[in-house]
Amino acid sequence: MNRSCAVLFAFAAIRVLSAVADHSFVDPSRVIQLSWRPRAFLYKGFLSYEECEHLVALAKDKLEKSMVADNESGESMMSEVRTSSGMFLEKRQDETIARIEQRISTWTFLPEENGEAMQVLHYEHGEKYEPHFDYFHDKINQQLGGHRVATVLMYLSDVRKGGETGKLSQLKDDSWSDCAKNGYAVKPQKGDALLFFSLHPNATTDPKSLHGGCPVIEGEKWSATKWIHVASFESQxxxxxxxxxxxxxxxxxxxxxxxxxxxxxxxxxxxxxxxxxxxxxxxxxxx
CATH class of the missing domain: 1.10.10 (Arc Repressor Mutant, subunit A)
Structure with missing residues (x-):
């Protein structure tokens, strides 16, 4: 190897090491465009194994049954629409969470302050989340931060069968659950992250962003969700x-x-x- 090649090789190595040290670094080669209508992308290996384990450990002893607010009374109540357990982490709760939040912002090109606190969810056998929209149908929930423009769903565990996310159209074989065969779906794989937009680029709501979590058939499912709004979610x-x-x-x-x-x-x-x-x-x- 001549000297000029050696210099270039060393410079390239330094850049790679710098990128690894930069926790906000995003590798476009790992991102797969799933759909343009709605806009949906899958980042393979967005989280490291250690980051996944850390989020699960923080949430495991603090889970509560997922609740929904009654439209009439506002009281929290159990619902067959959403049967998981979950809890919210604090924004910038520790270095790991701050690092993940920064990486999400870099990938989505959306400010960190526009994001809600990260929610960790746990699905056991048969638990699911029926198809729904992440944007709002009422004006009350838009008062702080406006609509949710994007959702980043991070998979913290593999699922042996079931637990897929999605709808849309996609050819599938017998390895997919019956629920997932109804439309495009993403299989949970530890460390992967699904990004989809609930609004069109012109800020109108996208009805094709309908999505849900299929029932877990074998194993268990851990995930973490980051909802991002069109404006700051921290200003009051x-x-x-x-x-x-x-x-x-x-x-x-x-x-x-x-x-x-x-x-x-x-x-x-x-x-x-x-x-x-x-x-x-x-x-x-x-x-």
């Missing part, structure tokens, strides 16, 4: 003392009345890094 009106004392949702009083201030503390009250959305109803601030 604050009083002179710097404490947010306005509820961001008209249902906050009803949620507080049924114990959500304790059961869903991160969303309702917040953390040291981000304020919750129902602080007034949870009586943690004064006007």
């Amino acid at each position: 009106e604050v009083n002179g003392s710097g404490t947010a004392c306005e509820d961001a949702n008209v249902l906050c009083p009803k949620w507080a009345a049924v114990g959500e201030c304790t059961k869903n503390h991160l969303y309702m009250v917040g953390s040291k890094d981000s304020l919750g959305f129902c602080r007034k109803s949870c009586n943690v601030c004064t006007l």
